[in-house]
Amino acid sequence: MDNLFDDIGKRMPYRESGEYVDNLIDATTDRAIQQQAMARRSRLRGLIAASAAAVAVLIVSLSISLFNGKSTQQAAMTGQGPLDEFLNTLSDEEAAQLTYYEIDEIPEY
Amino acid sequence: MLRGSSQREEGFRMLLKQYGHALYWHIRRIVVGHDDAEDVLQETCIKVLNSIHSYRSDGSLATWLYRIATNEALQHLRRQTHIFQHIDSLSNALVEKLQAETPLDGNELEVLFQKALLTLPTQQRIAFNLRYYDELSYEEIARITGKTVQTLKTNYHYATQKVKNYIKEHTDG
Numbered sequence: 452m453d454n455l456f457d458d459i460g461k462r463m464p465y466r467e468s469g470e471y472v473d474n475l476i477d478a479t480t481d482r483a484i485q486q487q488a489m490a491r492r493s494r495l496r497g498l499i500a501a502s503a504a505a506v507a508v509l510i511v512s513l514s515i516s517l518f519n520g521k522s523t524q525q526a527a528m529t530g531q532g533p534l535d536e537f538l539n540t541l542s543d544e545e546a547a548q549l550t551y552y553e554i555d556e557i558p559e560y
Numbered sequence: 561m562l563r564g565s566s567q568r569e570e571g572f573r574m575l576l577k578q579y580g581h582a583l584y585w586h587i588r589r590i591v592v593g594h595d596d597a598e599d600v601l602q603e604t605c606i607k608v609l610n611s612i613h614s615y616r617s618d619g620s621l622a623t624w625l626y627r628i629a630t631n632e633a634l635q636h637l638r639r640q641t642h643i644f645q646h647i648d649s650l651s652n653a654l655v656e657k658l659q660a661e662t663p664l665d666g667n668e669l670e671v672l673f674q675k676a677l678l679t680l681p682t683q684q685r686i687a688f689n690l691r692y693y694d695e696l697s698y699e700e701i702a703r704i705t706g707k708t709v710q711t712l713k714t715n716y717h718y719a720t721q722k723v724k725n726y727i728k729e730h731t732d733g
Contacts, residue, residue, distance in 0.1 A: 461693055465588070465594070465661060476581070476601075479605050
């Protein structure tokens with residue numbers, strides 16, 4: 452190291468004593484640890500909230516799809532849907548008419 | 561050594577006990593104001609604590625800490641600049657801060673020395689401080705600043721000349 456600025460050395464014109472800086476460092480250390488713990492807790496809380504929301508959405512959507520799927524499936528299997536009920540009311544003749552119905556037969560109004 | 565949360569905290573405390581002073585004064589020499597230095601030290605501590613698990617023992621711990629502190633201090637200075645303004649243009653503001661923070665009965669030569677340092681470009685000033693005050697090797701300073709050893713040697717030489725000239729100009733008359 453050069454022998455520079457011998458008169459000045461490493462002294463600096465500031466007021467802060469060594470003890471003051473010691474206390475400052477301790478306080479800064481504590482604050483940093485607290486801040487990190489808070490950030491970790493906040494991240495954990497966010498993660499729990501997001502997971503809970505995802506589970507709730509999954510349960511609701513599963514329930515809806517189960518409920519809807521079951522009723523449609525049941526109706527198809529038992530032939531009890533509204534269309535089946537209508538078709539059951541038709542006579543054989545009407546059913547045949549329905550089968551051979553052509554577009555030209557639409558009456559004009 | 562620093563895997564668990566409490567172990568990490570303990571290690572962090574030990575680290576700050578050992579390097580806290582050096583880091584505070586290194587930051588203070590860059591940002592000049594005590595309040596600024598305190599803020600930057602806080603940010604540095606948080607960065608260190610958050611990334612301590614990613615520290616690889618193949619490099620020097622002190623160098624790693626100095627690098628984080630330097631980056632945080634430079635970021636702090638950048639936040640004080642206006643758009644398109646370079647941090648080197650802050651030297652007048654830093655001189656004002658220096659004057660506000662030094663006691664009235666403070667040593668004039670010490671103040672003059674600090675003023676001379678504030679005339680240097682920021683990167684040159686940081687390199688000078690790390691060499692002069694912290695007595696780091698050029699290799700260590702290169703790892704902190706990302707400059708080559710040759711550039712740092714040249715910078716240090718020029719910085720020394722500039723500081724000497726400044727002091728001479730302001731003490732001869």
